[in-house]
Amino acid sequence: MTSNLANEPARVAAMFRKMLVIRAFEEAAGENFFVGHVRGSVHQYIGEESIAVGICENLRDDDYLTSNHRGHGHSIAKGADPRAMMLELFGKVGGTSDGKGGSMHIADFSVGMLGANGVIADGCTISVGAAQAVKLLGQDRIVVNFIGDGGINRGPFMEALNWAKVYELPVLFVCENNQIAATTTTRLVTAGEGIAKRAESFDVPAVTIDGNDLFTVDGTAARVISEIRNGSGPQLIQAMTYRLRGHFAHDDAGYREAGEAEAALAHEPIRRTEAWLLENGLSQDELDGMRDEVTAEIAGYVEDAKQADWPDPSLAFTDVQDVGAPAIPGVAS
Amino acid sequence: MSEMTYAQAARLGLQEEMRRDPTVWALGEDLGYEGGMAGQYSDLQAEFGDNRIVDTPISESTIMGAAVGAALAGTRPIAELRFSDFAMCAVDELVNQAAKARYMFGGQARVPMVARMPIGIRGGIAAQHSQSPEAWYTHVPGLVVVTPGTPAENRGLLKAAIRCDDPVVYMEHKGLWGMTGEVDESDQSEIPLGTARTVRDGRDITIVSWAAQVGVASEAAEVLAGEGVVAEVVDLRTLWPWDRETVMASVAKTGKLLVVHEAVRVGGFGGEVAAEVAEELGVPVARLGGERIPIPFSIPLEEAYKIKADRIVARVKEMLA
Numbered sequence: 001m002t003s004n005l006a007n008e009p010a011r012v013a014a015m016f017r018k019m020l021v022i023r024a025f026e027e028a029a030g031e032n033f034f035v036g037h038v039r040g041s042v043h044q045y046i047g048e049e050s051i052a053v054g055i056c057e058n059l060r061d062d063d064y065l066t067s068n069h070r071g072h073g074h075s076i077a078k079g080a081d082p083r084a085m086m087l088e089l090f091g092k093v094g095g096t097s098d099g100k101g102g103s104m105h106i107a108d109f110s111v112g113m114l115g116a117n118g119v120i121a122d123g124c125t126i127s128v129g130a131a132q133a134v135k136l137l138g139q140d141r142i143v144v145n146f147i148g149d150g151g152i153n154r155g156p157f158m159e160a161l162n163w164a165k166v167y168e169l170p171v172l173f174v175c176e177n178n179q180i181a182a183t184t185t186t187r188l189v190t191a192g193e194g195i196a197k198r199a200e201s202f203d204v205p206a207v208t209i210d211g212n213d214l215f216t217v218d219g220t221a222a223r224v225i226s227e228i229r230n231g232s233g234p235q236l237i238q239a240m241t242y243r244l245r246g247h248f249a250h251d252d253a254g255y256r257e258a259g260e261a262e263a264a265l266a267h268e269p270i271r272r273t274e275a276w277l278l279e280n281g282l283s284q285d286e287l288d289g290m291r292d293e294v295t296a297e298i299a300g301y302v303e304d305a306k307q308a309d310w311p312d313p314s315l316a317f318t319d320v321q322d323v324g325a326p327a328i329p330g331v332a333s
Numbered sequence: 334m335s336e337m338t339y340a341q342a343a344r345l346g347l348q349e350e351m352r353r354d355p356t357v358w359a360l361g362e363d364l365g366y367e368g369g370m371a372g373q374y375s376d377l378q379a380e381f382g383d384n385r386i387v388d389t390p391i392s393e394s395t396i397m398g399a400a401v402g403a404a405l406a407g408t409r410p411i412a413e414l415r416f417s418d419f420a421m422c423a424v425d426e427l428v429n430q431a432a433k434a435r436y437m438f439g440g441q442a443r444v445p446m447v448a449r450m451p452i453g454i455r456g457g458i459a460a461q462h463s464q465s466p467e468a469w470y471t472h473v474p475g476l477v478v479v480t481p482g483t484p485a486e487n488r489g490l491l492k493a494a495i496r497c498d499d500p501v502v503y504m505e506h507k508g509l510w511g512m513t514g515e516v517d518e519s520d521q522s523e524i525p526l527g528t529a530r531t532v533r534d535g536r537d538i539t540i541v542s543w544a545a546q547v548g549v550a551s552e553a554a555e556v557l558a559g560e561g562v563v564a565e566v567v568d569l570r571t572l573w574p575w576d577r578e579t580v581m582a583s584v585a586k587t588g589k590l591l592v593v594h595e596a597v598r599v600g601g602f603g604g605e606v607a608a609e610v611a612e613e614l615g616v617p618v619a620r621l622g623g624e625r626i627p628i629p630f631s632i633p634l635e636e637a638y639k640i641k642a643d644r645i646v647a648r649v650k651e652m653l654a
Contacts, residue, residue: 064406066402095439096438096439096441097437097438097439097440097441098439099439100436100437100438100439101437101438101439105437105438107437107438107439107441107442108441109405109438109441109442114402114405114406114442115405115434115437115438115442117430118429119425119429119430122398122425122426122429122430124398125394125395125397125398125399125401125402125426126398126399126401126402126405126430127402128395128398128399128402129395129398129399129400129401129402129403129404129405129406129410130402130403130405130406131402132360132387132399132402132403132408133402133403133404133406133407133408133410134406135384136356136358136384136385136403136408137356137406137407137408143402155394156394156395156398156426159390159392159394159395160395160398162390162392163389163390163392163395163399166390167387318440319435319436319439319440320435320436320474320475321435321474321475321476321477321499322497322498322499323477323497323499323526323527323574324477324499324526324527324573324574326474
């Protein structure tokens, strides 16, 4: 796969830094889950960072993105503010939704991030609708939908593939195939040859790539996104990867073969990108400095989140709807 | 003023809104050639093109989900589901996505869409094409629920639903498609959501209803009038939000409330109205609604399900005795 990165160590370094931010954010989210600052579910994106960064670096700010339950990495890569995201995980004022949504409902409409989603594959149908709006309004945005391998067995995925092709919509489906759906090995519950074949059966071009190779993801995304923007209709990228952690932070992934996750570490994207940077002019000191800087940045957000105010209980009653909105207790309507 | 049917009035309202606002569009099955189940989209594709009157595959989840995405991305889609029974294939997209996006995203988003899903008995289409599940959606925070009962209201309320920034579940009654009535075409105003209409003034009892059952309630009121009982009939028109002010004022005057609906009585919206009135006014309340059975096919069986005027008359007499 040719990549436009090979001669641009500075660009690779910037993308690497973004991957470090995602990794540090997810590590911090997990740590703060275990000490009780973050409630609910935290689905970490650890080990898959090259996909979000490689895809989103090729998008414009006004392109749309829909995500899923494992969406922190997608949001950061699209340009959402990790500080506001951390505050959201803590349920605090200043979070992306002022604490109304939490980990699975992060959105940032200012950068086209139309929302993570707690329901598997629901982003697929929202994406084709956003693309239809783009077409109706005569815009040249594209829409990217991130879906996991578990999602391909839901009806909305199949419906949306068909729909996107029928109307030749500017949608890029990115299936992050980490090979496991929650705790179930996906191939054991998936008939046929899987994702790419399903897309191709709808005449949606599909390419399968090593998602842990930033260069391959970037090069593929650059080509496919340009084709979609120039009217190719929908396409699908299957990015093979490996989820280094459990389904969520409190899942020890005991269903895995012994040694499997350890073996996967050799192929994880941060290690691989770092090796390339070392071979292409950056020093270990520079990389360590970058890592320290990112770690401190995220630690600062965690501190901010701890200090931030809890939302006033009255916020529970706002932004439900305009017509027939609930009364706010203690406030005369 | 022109006389037109309930379906024609809806078509007019949609056409007017599509002419007024280029971001309004509709998607659903059989909207082009067929023009919708009752002609409520008739010839609109010829006027607005197949980008704005979109014939879709039979993919209810995506009809609803695409409407959500298109609403988030700056347009005002109308998702046509043909039957509220089929819309059940897309309850997830309506309830988990449309209704909650604004809230979950902390007010960053609005979902200005209309989910159009006709309800009710049309005659002979049985258990999977005749249901009235309007109460389900009144239970869902974020949704507005509308049940138009006349041609003029099917135009004015549809206009309001399209202009509304909230997701609106718009439930026409299939038994009313052919109902005729006067529509003032020169009046472009909407009928405000959440406002009831007093169909008939009275003093002895208030009968609250909506959709096709309003006609049956009015028929019963006519019979009662012949026997010296003057019943007030109120059409709620919008179930969420429902017009408490009008209902409470009416019942405060008459002192008794009977809610009548075609939907199954158990868990029906009549229970909500009756409970609110009883809590606030402490007056006698009662409900009439369908038995908890699927809608049957054969004529005598289907008729056995319906709440006819004679049952309403009898119940009112019991309440006044």
